[in-house]
Amino acid sequence: MDGDGEGQSRWCLSQVKGAVDDDVAEADIISAVEFNHSGELLATGDRGGRIVIFQQEQESKSLPQCRAEYNVYSTFQSHEPEFDYLKSLEIEEKINKIRWLPQKNAAHFLLSTNDKTIKLWKISERDKRPEGYNLKEEDGRFRHPSSLTTLRVPVFQPMDLMVEASPRRVYANAHTYHINSISVNSDNETYLSADDLRINLWHLDFTDRSFNIVDIKPVNMEELTEVITASEFHPLQCNTFVYGSSKGSVRLCDMRASALCDQHSKLFEEPEDPSTRSFFSEIISSISDVKFSHSGRYMMTRDYLTLKIWDLHMESRPVETYQVHGYLRSKLCSLYENDCIFDKFECCWRSDDSEVMTGSYNNFFRMFNRDAQQDVTLEASWENGSPGCPLKPWRVCTGSRRKRNEIGVDCLDFSRKILYTSWHPQDNVVALATVNNLYIFQEKPN
Amino acid sequence: MLGKGLKRKLEQEEENDVMSCPQDASPTCYWLQRQTVLNLSLLKLHSRPGHSDPGLARRVLITNTLRHIQDELRGEGGPIPQPFPSTGAPLGVVDGCRERPADCGVEVQSEGSLTPVSRLEEDRHLLLCLSPSISRQQPPSSSVIKDSFTSALAEIEDLCPTVGITTLFTTEMGRSLTSDPNSRQTHPDLSEMNSGLDSVSSLSDSALSVFGHTPSLLTDFSLDDFLFTEIDSLLFDNVPCGSSLSASSGASKVVSMVTDDLVKTLTGYGNGGTSQSALPSNQTFKLDLNELDHIMEVLVGS
Numbered sequence: 001m002d003g004d005g006e007g008q009s010r011w012c013l014s015q016v017k018g019a020v021d022d023d024v025a026e027a028d029i030i031s032a033v034e035f036n037h038s039g040e041l042l043a044t045g046d047r048g049g050r051i052v053i054f055q056q057e058q059e060s061k062s063l064p065q066c067r068a069e070y071n072v073y074s075t076f077q078s079h080e081p082e083f084d085y086l087k088s089l090e091i092e093e094k095i096n097k098i099r100w101l102p103q104k105n106a107a108h109f110l111l112s113t114n115d116k117t118i119k120l121w122k123i124s125e126r127d128k129r130p131e132g133y134n135l136k137e138e139d140g141r142f143r144h145p146s147s148l149t150t151l152r153v154p155v156f157q158p159m160d161l162m163v164e165a166s167p168r169r170v171y172a173n174a175h176t177y178h179i180n181s182i183s184v185n186s187d188n189e190t191y192l193s194a195d196d197l198r199i200n201l202w203h204l205d206f207t208d209r210s211f212n213i214v215d216i217k218p219v220n221m222e223e224l225t226e227v228i229t230a231s232e233f234h235p236l237q238c239n240t241f242v243y244g245s246s247k248g249s250v251r252l253c254d255m256r257a258s259a260l261c262d263q264h265s266k267l268f269e270e271p272e273d274p275s276t277r278s279f280f281s282e283i284i285s286s287i288s289d290v291k292f293s294h295s296g297r298y299m300m301t302r303d304y305l306t307l308k309i310w311d312l313h314m315e316s317r318p319v320e321t322y323q324v325h326g327y328l329r330s331k332l333c334s335l336y337e338n339d340c341i342f343d344k345f346e347c348c349w350r351s352d353d354s355e356v357m358t359g360s361y362n363n364f365f366r367m368f369n370r371d372a373q374q375d376v377t378l379e380a381s382w383e384n385g386s387p388g389c390p391l392k393p394w395r396v397c398t399g400s401r402r403k404r405n406e407i408g409v410d411c412l413d414f415s416r417k418i419l420y421t422s423w424h425p426q427d428n429v430v431a432l433a434t435v436n437n438l439y440i441f442q443e444k445p446n
Numbered sequence: 447m448l449g450k451g452l453k454r455k456l457e458q459e460e461e462n463d464v465m466s467c468p469q470d471a472s473p474t475c476y477w478l479q480r481q482t483v484l485n486l487s488l489l490k491l492h493s494r495p496g497h498s499d500p501g502l503a504r505r506v507l508i509t510n511t512l513r514h515i516q517d518e519l520r521g522e523g524g525p526i527p528q529p530f531p532s533t534g535a536p537l538g539v540v541d542g543c544r545e546r547p548a549d550c551g552v553e554v555q556s557e558g559s560l561t562p563v564s565r566l567e568e569d570r571h572l573l574l575c576l577s578p579s580i581s582r583q584q585p586p587s588s589s590v591i592k593d594s595f596t597s598a599l600a601e602i603e604d605l606c607p608t609v610g611i612t613t614l615f616t617t618e619m620g621r622s623l624t625s626d627p628n629s630r631q632t633h634p635d636l637s638e639m640n641s642g643l644d645s646v647s648s649l650s651d652s653a654l655s656v657f658g659h660t661p662s663l664l665t666d667f668s669l670d671d672f673l674f675t676e677i678d679s680l681l682f683d684n685v686p687c688g689s690s691l692s693a694s695s696g697a698s699k700v701v702s703m704v705t706d707d708l709v710k711t712l713t714g715y716g717n718g719g720t721s722q723s724a725l726p727s728n729q730t731f732k733l734d735l736n737e738l739d740h741i742m743e744v745l746v747g748s
Binding site: 178179196197225227229246279286333336337339343 | 480481482486489501502503504506507509510511513514515557
């Protein structure tokens with residue numbers, strides 16, 4: 001995984017999307033990244049409520065060297081800012097999550113959500129249009145009836161490809177708190193949406209009703225000590241889902257057990273190590289992301305400093321724990337002051353579940369090879385290296401900088417963070433977002 | 447703090463010992479870090495991001511951190527051998543920290559020391575604007591003042607008989623009254639969370655009392671603060687009593703309405719037959735303490 005002795009990894013930069021100047025508009029900050037189920041489409045959402053979908057170039061699929069060539073396919077405004085008059089609060093249009101539906105026909109469907117409302121979007125192509133109407137001219141003007149002497153059948157003529165995005169469903173008014181997760185069920189009919197205190201189950205076809213399946217709101221809000229932070233359906237079992245909490249525990253629930261899944265079927269919680277206890281122990285244990293493996297046998301959780309792989313059969317402790325940036329443990333007070341300690345990092349699995357990946361600060365991202373028990377730190381930067389050039393691994397050291405590609409902890413830039421990542425479902429291509437750029441990396445074939 | 451490419455030199459390392467002190471180091475270090483976290487947490491809870499709803503998850507995490515510190519302090523309880531005015535070496539630490547309020551956030555006031563004028567200025571600005579980023583001093587002093595108001599009043603009279611009691615009174619009441627409408631405007635659950643903040647204020651209150659502050663000592667200091675600032679605004683404004691009060695007690699209309707009522711009530715007691723002009727700074731203003739107590743009860747709704 002660490003590459004050869006010359007310090008090269010097997011990963012190389014494929015593309016960078018987005019403006020590369022230093023002036024970043026708030027609306028352009030990317031807030032969601034997601035490949036679809038075939039990997040052909042890559043969707044990104046930003047704080048301005050827009051979704052940009054990239055498509056893999058068809059020609060390059062056959063050429064292994066140019067596999068990851070993505071170009072803009074469609075851009076549309078998914079969510080608009082709203083104002084809650086009752087509470088005098090703005091509802092941000094920022095896209096929190098994007099989830100694709102498995103493809104059933106020529107059109108593509110995705111769910112996108114902001115803090116309050118989920119929308120189902122249909123993205124379809126139009127490359128033909130009917131021509132030869134009897135009652136209308138080509139420009140749309142109606143023909144005078146007296147000028148009609150013959151009848152003809154309109155025919156489809158080819159036209160320039162047009163990609164249309166249309167909202168098919170709007171699932172609104174079901175969440176009092178901020179939605180943090182959506183997850184499509186393996187039955188392809190239902191999906192869940194989770195906010196801080198509740199999880200709702202929806203049927204894709206019905207927007208006027210949803211079922212509450214988890215509710216952890218206490219009767220007295222002053223007694224609230226724990227919130228839901230992430231939730232996901234099992235990839236194969238349509239009755240199973242998990243949700244992570246701010247206290248570092250993950251609960252697995254079975255919807256067959258009862259209508260309201262307040263009682264968990266399994267509780268995944270690792271006992272705290274008393275030697276590392278600090279004022280921030282609870283904050284850094286808060287689960288920022290939970291993802292099932294493709295096999296459905298394992299589950300990965302991300303908290304502030306670590307990645308943990310759990311075997312669903314064992315609740316007492318994770319089977320693997322990876323330190324993402326343990327050198328931050330001594331900086332927690334400063335990170336609390338500048339609010340970085342509340343950053344929610346995502347994580348993702350490789351297609352065969354042999355590797356996992358997550359983001360860090362200073363535009364670093366970390367890849368962990370579970371089989372080889374190796375890890376590597378790479379940087380998402382368009383300055384260093386050109387596309388196709390293998391990335392050099394980085395090392396963060398606590399002392400002063402010694403060699404090239406080493407950086408001291410105190411020199412890290414905490415404003416440049418990689419929170420959102422997605423791994424191609426089949427190929428070894430990863431997409432991740434820095435503040436306003438989308439990076440696509442590809443593994444060199446051996 | 448951490449930023450882009452900032453390298454710390456060796457001599458600056460001791461400044462940052464506060465942050466990176468391991469827990470099992472000297473108790474002073476631990477105490478300092480705990481105090482820092484306490485102040486940071488209070489600051490974060492009080493600052494409102496503005497128009498959009500602050501995240502519930504974040505508030506819960508900060509509140510839990512505060513509760514943890516509160517439980518620790520309760521567990522320690524009783525008279526604490528803390529670095530306080532009486533002991534020698536820790537005093538050095540305390541003084542050092544006071545010079546770097548941004549880092550340390552220690553609110554210790556040793557006996558006989560006066561607040562630097564810069565701090566008074568800072569407090570006045572915050573007081574008058576009711577800005578969200580309150581000084582770390584405000585939560586403890588407000589709760590302390592509420593608790594020991596009657597004794598404070600007696601001390602006010604002794605300390606500064608020339609300044610109008612009404613201005614102090616209305617400023618205090620204004621602040622404690624506006625805290626409620628503000629919280630109601632936000633998310634209803636936030637207001638429910640805010641009621642938990644009262645326990646937090648009492649936390650800082652208990653924290654301070656644990657640290658050996660006598661309430662009256664702190665009250666003296668804080669009241670001096672307000673008295674000095676009110677003198678300034680009175681001297682410069684030189685306008686009728688009612689409008690200067692409403693200008694100084696904040697932007698909220700609720701406050702000015704209340705203060706107007708209070709002014710009418712109280713000036714009736716104090717000024718007697720004199721004109722309704724600005725409270726002259728050289729006029730002795732004596733109030734009947736019983737009347738004030740009664741008004742206090744009505745307003746606080748005890």
